[in-house]
Amino acid sequence: MAPEVTERDAAATAAPPPRGRAVRRILAGRESGVLGALLLTVLAASFLVEGFATGRNAGFLILDVAAIAIIALPMxxxxxxxxxxxxxxxxLGLTSAVMGHLWVAGLPLETIVPLCLVLGAVLGAVNGLLVTVAGLPSLAVTIGTMALYRGLAYVVLGDTAVADFPPAWTAAAVGRLPGTDVPQVAVLIMVLALAVGVLLHATPVGRSLYAIGSNDEAARFSGIPVRWTRLWLFVATGAGAALAGVFWTLQYGSARADNANGLELSVIAAVLLGGVSIFGGRGALPGVIGGVLLLGAIRNALQLADVSSDTLNIVTGLLLVASVVAPNLVARLRERRPRSGVPPARPRTPDRPLRTEES
Known part of the structure; x- marks a missing residue:
């Protein structure tokens, strides 16, 4: 006698997997939703907000989100x-303060910029070591270093501002490509995005990152160096924040200890809006780029409409909350909905025996 087969098993075995499932999954993913929301936002703002649909404003929008994009890539x-x-x-703020201090001390920017990048990598390594070696949760560690690094920025530069950087450097930070309204920094962002995208989606390293986020214990048993990987990611994030600090300082022509205060919320909001799961193991870079642009487009439209900065912070907070709550709601709705092609199991009763096959 062959093993007993239930009606659900038989139906599931007989029904072939639907074709084009991968395509539908991509079209129904959060990345496509973010890009669709970006398109709707741009169209609505173009009709409703005066001055939004201009090349000059598009250039300003890219400059406004450049620092967020640079940090969001390693994040x-x-x-x-x-x-x-x-x-x-x-x-970013500590990097800006050190940059201003070294400039006042007489060092050239050709030396200051590499030193600032090294500083950012070291600050990221401190976070990484506390997480991977000491075994502390990254949320608690980086909340602590958030206050620590900002305090060190005030120790380095105090409440003063350094604003006499060479015009050639500040002009290059906000300069446009010849004959266009596209800022030069867009080229840097595209190169970094391409490098991170290839690493994440086309290499074994990228697959290992998803494995770590899904189940770090299983990833460790499969031979992935979980600790070292996370450590280097924190180093990369610190270096990215330092690069954003250099750009921020030159863009606004001012080194201050309070530069980019609160920018971490915009970075996290953009990443989560782009479809990256806060619990790890899921996400794609195109969605993150869409999240950065969506956040920037909304803020830019509100600024053109003379909305206060406090309202902009409220909108950013609402988007951050929505990016965390929405995936959970969608997941619960999908769990309640029966799977297509598989009928619900019927209860086993004496009047209706299960179908079996005789050997």
């Missing part, structure tokens, strides 16, 4: 592994 990798770094804005 995406960190969040995919199930960790988070809330100290990035403070790292």
């Amino acid at each position: 995406t990798l960190v969040v995919i592994t199930g960790e988070i770094d809330l100290s990035v804005a403070s790292t």
Whole structure:
């Protein structure tokens, strides 16, 4: 006698998997939803907000989100592994303060910029060591270093501002490509995005990041160096924040200890809006780029409509909450909905015996 087969098993075995499932999954994913929301936002703002649909304003929008995009790229990798770094804005501020201090001390910017990048990598390594070696949760660690690095920025530069950087450098930070309204920094962002995208989606390293975020114990048993991987990701995030700090300082022509205060919320909101799961193991870089642009488009439209900065912070907070709550609601709705092609199991009763096959 062959093993007993239930009606559900038989139906599931007989029904072939639907074709085009991968395509439908991509079209129904959060990444496509974010890109669709970005398109709707741009269209609505173009009709409703005066001055939005101009090339000059598009250039300003890119400049406005450039620092967020630079930090969001390595932050995406960190969040995919199930960790988070809330100290990035403070790292940016400390980098700006050190940059101003070294400039006042007489060092050339050709020397200052590499030193600032090394500083950011060291600050990221401190976070990484506390998480991977000491075994502390990244949320608690980076909340602490967020306050620590911001405090060190005030120790380095105090309440003063350094604003006499060479015009050639400040002009290059906000300069446009010849004959266009596209800022030059867009090229840097595209190169970094391409590198991170290839790493995440086309290499074994990227697959290991998803494995770590899904189940770090299983990833460790499969031979993935979980600790080292997370450590280097924190180093990359610190270096990215330092690069954003250099750009921020030159963009606004001012080195201050309070530069980019609160920017970490915008970075996290953009990453989560882009479809990266806060619990790790899920997400794609195109969605993150869409999240950065969506956040920037909304803020830019509200600024053109003379909305106060407090309202902009409220909108950012609402988007951050929505990006965390919405995936959970969608997942619960999907769990309640029966799977297509598989009829619900019928209760076993004496009047209706299960079908069996005789050998």
